[in-house]
Amino acid sequence: MYVAVKGGEAAILATHDLIAEERRGDVSVPELSVAQIREQMQLSVARVMNEGSLYDEDLGALALKQTQGDLIEAAFLMRAYRTTLPRFGSSVPVDTASMAIRRRISATYKDLPGGQVLGPTYDYTHRLFDFALMANGEHSPEAKIAEHALDAAMPRVPDILGDEGLMEAEVPPVGDPRPFDLTRDPVEFPADRDVRLQTLSRGDEGFLLGLAYSVQRGFGGNHPFAGEIRLGEVAVSFAPEELGFAIELGDITLTECQMVNQFKGSIDQPPQFTRGYGIAFGHAERKAMSMAIIDRSLKARDFGEASEYPAQQEEFVLYHCDNVEASGFVEHLKLPHYVDFQGELELLRKIRREQEERLAERKEAAE
Amino acid sequence: MTLNQDQSKVSSVLDGEDKTARQRWMGIIARASGVEVAELLARIESQPSYELIKRPETGTLMLEGRAGGAGQRFNMGEATMTRCVVRLSDGTMGFSYALGRDRKKAEQSAVIDALLQSATRDAEMLHAGLGAMAQKQAEAREIASRKAAATKVNFFTLVRGDG
Numbered sequence: 001m002y003v004a005v006k007g008g009e010a011a012i013l014a015t016h017d018l019i020a021e022e023r024r025g026d027v028s029v030p031e032l033s034v035a036q037i038r039e040q041m042q043l044s045v046a047r048v049m050n051e052g053s054l055y056d057e058d059l060g061a062l063a064l065k066q067t068q069g070d071l072i073e074a075a076f077l078m079r080a081y082r083t084t085l086p087r088f089g090s091s092v093p094v095d096t097a098s099m100a101i102r103r104r105i106s107a108t109y110k111d112l113p114g115g116q117v118l119g120p121t122y123d124y125t126h127r128l129f130d131f132a133l134m135a136n137g138e139h140s141p142e143a144k145i146a147e148h149a150l151d152a153a154m155p156r157v158p159d160i161l162g163d164e165g166l167m168e169a170e171v172p173p174v175g176d177p178r179p180f181d182l183t184r185d186p187v188e189f190p191a192d193r194d195v196r197l198q199t200l201s202r203g204d205e206g207f208l209l210g211l212a213y214s215v216q217r218g219f220g221g222n223h224p225f226a227g228e229i230r231l232g233e234v235a236v237s238f239a240p241e242e243l244g245f246a247i248e249l250g251d252i253t254l255t256e257c258q259m260v261n262q263f264k265g266s267i268d269q270p271p272q273f274t275r276g277y278g279i280a281f282g283h284a285e286r287k288a289m290s291m292a293i294i295d296r297s298l299k300a301r302d303f304g305e306a307s308e309y310p311a312q313q314e315e316f317v318l319y320h321c322d323n324v325e326a327s328g329f330v331e332h333l334k335l336p337h338y339v340d341f342q343g344e345l346e347l348l349r350k351i352r353r354e355q356e357e358r359l360a361e362r363k364e365a366a367e
Numbered sequence: 368m369t370l371n372q373d374q375s376k377v378s379s380v381l382d383g384e385d386k387t388a389r390q391r392w393m394g395i396i397a398r399a400s401g402v403e404v405a406e407l408l409a410r411i412e413s414q415p416s417y418e419l420i421k422r423p424e425t426g427t428l429m430l431e432g433r434a435g436g437a438g439q440r441f442n443m444g445e446a447t448m449t450r451c452v453v454r455l456s457d458g459t460m461g462f463s464y465a466l467g468r469d470r471k472k473a474e475q476s477a478v479i480d481a482l483l484q485s486a487t488r489d490a491e492m493l494h495a496g497l498g499a500m501a502q503k504q505a506e507a508r509e510i511a512s513r514k515a516a517a518t519k520v521n522f523f524t525l526v527r528g529d530g
Contacts, residue, residue: 050444053444053445054445054446054447055430055445055447055466058467059447082445085425086424086426086427087426087428088426088428089429090431091446093433094431094443095436096432096436097436097437100512101515102511102515111522115519116519116520117515117516117518118519143514144517145517146514146519147513148513148516149516150512150515150519156436158436159437170433170435170436170438171437172438172439173439177440179441180442182442193434194434194439194440198441198442201442201443201444235394236428240462240464242462243464247393247394247464248390248393248394249397249464250397250398250466251398252446277434279443281444295434
């Protein structure tokens with residue numbers, strides 16, 4: 001329990017001024033614009049959009065500027081802003097098969113239709129500093145342009161194995177129901193796949209990465225292969241009631257990961273590869289991969305596997321992966337708990353007093 | 368393999384030739400920047416009078432995905448979007464819906480949508496501008512795809528011995 005404490009208004013106002021000055025840093029250094037952050041810190045912006053659960057690159061960049069690059073505080077701003085807006089509806093489910101591909105790789109098939117497209121990635125860099133960037137060089141880098149565009153059809157890799165019946169099928173449940181929405185309804189356990197995927201989508205990248213790593217290290221092993229990772233732009237379609245037909249509202253950048261895992265089968269179903277799915281706003285491969293590994297590990301119940309490890313326990317994962325909630329609870333410890341603590345202090349003094357009295361009585365009795 | 372069949376099975380509801388002319392132009396306008404939409408509207412000589420039926424308003428759209436890309440629906444998170452509805456003095460209604468928070472673009476887009484529905488000289492001017500806009504968007508997509516294509520891996524198979 002904490003009670004309201006009055007006072008400190010002047011101190012709070014002064015701290016607003018002080019943090020604004022700190023945020024600006026040395027004024028002899030030019031100020032960052034939101035557009036600069038949006039264009040040149042794209043991967044941070046993507047993370048803020050994911051964990052803030054709101055796709056808007058300008059707002060993601062503003063959030064980063066306003067919070068001095070504190071990613072979780074920035075996600076918090078996105079979540080808070082979202083609550084001020086009306087919800088106009090839900091999109092038609094995005095179709096990642098028709099993504100305008102900029103990167104698409106598979107660790108399971110060398111020669112897949114459409115090919116291995118490395119796209120923009122740090123994977124093959126040497127992780128050595130490029131001091132030219134610090135020297136403020138004016139050069140504007142230019143990418144190579146091939147003569148021809150990529151193949152129009154870039155099939156998702158699990159769909160290829162699916163055609164041979166070797167892959168666990170992903171089909172909508174009967175009636176293709178509207179998904180659960182955790183922003184409207186409380187999460188209950190056991191949680192269905194739609195609940196799990198929505199929660200993981202907005203989950204903390206670091207938390208999910210650590211859990212995914214634990215799975216790979218044997219704390220719930222299911223031998224994942226990166227069946228496919230794809231990055232690119234996908235159209236967002238929406239059918240407004242007053243219009244009566246679907247229209248496209250623009251494109252968003254998505255990263256999708258399909259993990260392929262070892263086999264499950266039953267009397268009715270010959271053994272198949274099992275799947276884990278990850279998707280993220282912007283270019284966010286580590287997040288999408290971690291999500292896909294956790295999606296699979298949380299299927300433990302569906303496959304009758306023992307849920308022995310943290311990554312297989314949905315209450316543990318889903319209740320603790322939200323960094324805005326987690327930091328709210330951890331950081332609320334900074335708020336005044338004067339009365340609480342006073343109570344504890346008095347209790348401790350009383351316990352000690354009683355103990356001293358008992359010891360004194362015993363000593364007297366012994367004498 | 369039956370890959371092509373599979374592709375057509377899951378392709379977007381708005382793919383290819385199934386789109387009506389209006390769906391197509393609304394998609395092109397939604398993808399344009401605020402500046403581009405303002406320039407498009409500026410192509411017509413006298414600006415039309417209209418009333419706002421629904422003022423430009425920013426809200427969110429819940430984005431849905433499917434598990435594995437094709438399975439159970441789930442909510443991925445929201446996106447900002449802005450909408451607007453106008454009515455021209457002749458009674459034609461114009462609608463606009465686009466991602467983002469640009470309210471001026473929303474209003475101008477709705478006016479353009481209304482004008483495009485008639486067979487006037489203004490509509491002709493707008494259709495011409497729209498064609499250029501679509502061309503520019505297609506070129507940007509093409510260039511992005513060709514840049515990606517430059518990073519496509521060509522595997523060499525090493526043949527050992529004399530075979």
